Amino acid sequence: MTNERDDYLWDRSGERDRDVVRLEGLLARYRYDAARDPGLGGKPRLRQPILRRPSVRAVLLAAGVLLGLGLWRAFGPRGERPGYEVSGGADVSRVEVGEHLETGAASALLRVAGIGQVRIDPSSRLRVDGIAADEHRLFLERGSVHATIFARPREFQIGTPAGLSIDLGCEYELSVDDAGRSTMTVTSGRVEFAGGGRRVVVPAGATCQATRESGPNVPVRVGADPRFVAAVRALEHATELDSGDVTTLVEADVSANSVTLWHLFLNATSPDLRAQMYDRLATRYPPPQNVDAGALRRGEPGQLAAWRASIEGEWSWYGD
Amino acid sequence: MSFNTFVATSPQAAAALAQRSSWLTARSADALAREPAEGERDADFALVAAARAGQREAFARLYERYVPFVHGVVLARARSSDVLDLVHDVFLTALRRLGDLHDARQFGPWLATIARNLASDAHKRRREVLELVDEPRARASDADGDAEEARRALAALRELPDAYRETLVLRLVEGLSGPEIAERTGLTPGSVRVNLCRGMKLLRERLGLPEA
Numbered sequence: 056m057t058n059e060r061d062d063y064l065w066d067r068s069g070e071r072d073r074d075v076v077r078l079e080g081l082l083a084r085y086r087y088d089a090a091r092d093p094g095l096g097g098k099p100r101l102r103q104p105i106l107r108r109p110s111v112r113a114v115l116l117a118a119g120v121l122l123g124l125g126l127w128r129a130f131g132p133r134g135e136r137p138g139y140e141v142s143g144g145a146d147v148s149r150v151e152v153g154e155h156l157e158t159g160a161a162s163a164l165l166r167v168a169g170i171g172q173v174r175i176d177p178s179s180r181l182r183v184d185g186i187a188a189d190e191h192r193l194f195l196e197r198g199s200v201h202a203t204i205f206a207r208p209r210e211f212q213i214g215t216p217a218g219l220s221i222d223l224g225c226e227y228e229l230s231v232d233d234a235g236r237s238t239m240t241v242t243s244g245r246v247e248f249a250g251g252g253r254r255v256v257v258p259a260g261a262t263c264q265a266t267r268e269s270g271p272n273v274p275v276r277v278g279a280d281p282r283f284v285a286a287v288r289a290l291e292h293a294t295e296l297d298s299g300d301v302t303t304l305v306e307a308d309v310s311a312n313s314v315t316l317w318h319l320f321l322n323a324t325s326p327d328l329r330a331q332m333y334d335r336l337a338t339r340y341p342p343p344q345n346v347d348a349g350a351l352r353r354g355e356p357g358q359l360a361a362w363r364a365s366i367e368g369e370w371s372w373y374g375d
Numbered sequence: 376m377s378f379n380t381f382v383a384t385s386p387q388a389a390a391a392l393a394q395r396s397s398w399l400t401a402r403s404a405d406a407l408a409r410e411p412a413e414g415e416r417d418a419d420f421a422l423v424a425a426a427r428a429g430q431r432e433a434f435a436r437l438y439e440r441y442v443p444f445v446h447g448v449v450l451a452r453a454r455s456s457d458v459l460d461l462v463h464d465v466f467l468t469a470l471r472r473l474g475d476l477h478d479a480r481q482f483g484p485w486l487a488t489i490a491r492n493l494a495s496d497a498h499k500r501r502r503e504v505l506e507l508v509d510e511p512r513a514r515a516s517d518a519d520g521d522a523e524e525a526r527r528a529l530a531a532l533r534e535l536p537d538a539y540r541e542t543l544v545l546r547l548v549e550g551l552s553g554p555e556i557a558e559r560t561g562l563t564p565g566s567v568r569v570n571l572c573r574g575m576k577l578l579r580e581r582l583g584l585p586e587a
Contacts, residue, residue: 061568061571061572061575064546064553064571064572064575065552065553065568065571066552066553066554067552074575074579074584075547075575078528078547078578079547079550081521081524081525081528082525082528082529082532082547082548083548083550084522084525085450085455085525085529085548086443086446086548086549086550087442087443087446087447087462087549089442092442092459166460166463171467172467203467203470203471205434205438205463205466205467205470207431207432207435208431223431224429224431224434224470225431225470225471226471243470243471243474244429244431245429372427372428372429372474
């Protein structure tokens with residue numbers, strides 16, 4: 056079946072096949088074009104509003120539907136600014152920088168071409184704060200969203216009244232209640248949340264809440280023992296420690312709860328509690344060599360990097 | 376830090392990018408005539424393993440290496456105006472399910488399966504009230520009639536049997552060589568060669584071209 060005359064079709068060796076060459080030339084216009092794909096750092100791809108597609112206009116006109124000049128002006132020049140297409144139950148079909156979208160009884164889907172998508176749940180209100188080649192910034196005023204992000208770390212951010220979530224990759228839910236409190240649950244990857252002078256990294260399978268006043272609290276595993284969670288909440292801002300709560304933390308499995316113990320070590324108000332968390336973590340994650348052990352125990356930032364890498368490196372990206 | 380700054384300041388990233396560039400942009404006959412190098416397969420295996428371990432830059436490298444391939448698989452089944460969105464969906468799905476991929480060497484065939492399924496689902500869901508014509512990108516160098524001829528050629532490609540359609544799209548549209556198609560899809564080189572030859576024979580008939 057195959058012979059040397061097929062060599063050019065196979066791997067472009069041998070004598071050139073005239074028809075194959077002709078077809079390659081004609082069909083190249085359909086080839087993947089990196090310049091048009093924002094996934095490689097180009098400008099965000101702007102889908103033409105459907106009424107601007109020439110073929111659709113032609114059919115509508117042929118069917119006797121007239122497009123008014125006002126409708127043309129509404130969709131024409133505005134469509135040139137960066138924005139996102141929206142489908143589903145939102146009040147708009149496209150949202151640009153500075154604009155809001157609001158959902159009613161149904162959810163909506165916001166497609167961020169080249170980097171991911173955001174599902175906006177019913178009764179939510181979202182604002183677009185900025186769009187650039189390597190930065191996408193949204194603000195969730197109320198309601199909840201489910202983001203699946205495939206961009207490079209830190210390219211995608213969602214602000215809330217209680218703080219800023221920064222995508223480190225790649226799937227999470229974020230909600231804001233009527234009091235402005237935020238809840239974030241990460242399904243895969245990890246997300247940074249910063250506010251109120253605090254910063255936490257929430258890995259897959261963990262959740263945290265945040266308020267305007269105090270920023271994010273210490274993340275806990277989804278499904279963690281309620282007594283453990285209660286002890287964490289009682290202790291993280293406490294200056295005087297309840298011994299029963301401390302015992303609950305000390306007896307908890309270090310590996311399974313490392314995300315919580317690590318953030319307590321970093322953020323707890325009580326130096327005594329931070330020291331106890333250091334001791335617990337050190338039983339599972341030996342502190343690095345050649346660092347000032349005392350400074351590390353006190354949580355001095357300059358000493359933390361290597362230890363942070365060994366602890367955070369064990370957090371699953373897939374929630375298992 | 377932007378991607379370009381990351382590349383500019385990281386020797387490893389620059390080396391990976393140079394490797395990507397030589398694979399992605401060098402469509403010369405010499406470049407396509409060779410088999411995929413052992414080094415490239417090892418690089419892919421390492422990238423998949425790194426991406427599964429959570430290294431996002433590794434996934435970005437995989438995107439760059441495989442996007443033309445996924446683009447071709449999707450183009451064989453979907454309207455060209457839908458292809459980029461579907462390609463985007465393929466990689467989103469792959470990112471979500473990467474933990475399910477147990478053998479990193481099967482990344483290409485695994486990705487192709489996701490692409491075929493999503494493209495087929497999109498095709499089934501599509502119910503157009505208005506007939507939207509699949510328009511190729513016009514080019515300044517186009518001779519009269521080239522755009523129409525290109526549209527006819529793509530339409531004829533899409534009407535070919537499954538086994539030939541995808542292979543020919545990857546070869547004639549995306550410019551992958553037969554050995555590269557075999558590596559990406561997991562098919563044997565022999566099967567790919569047969570698909571190319573039989574598919575091209577059918578395509579000639581449908582386009583009214585004389586037999587080679």
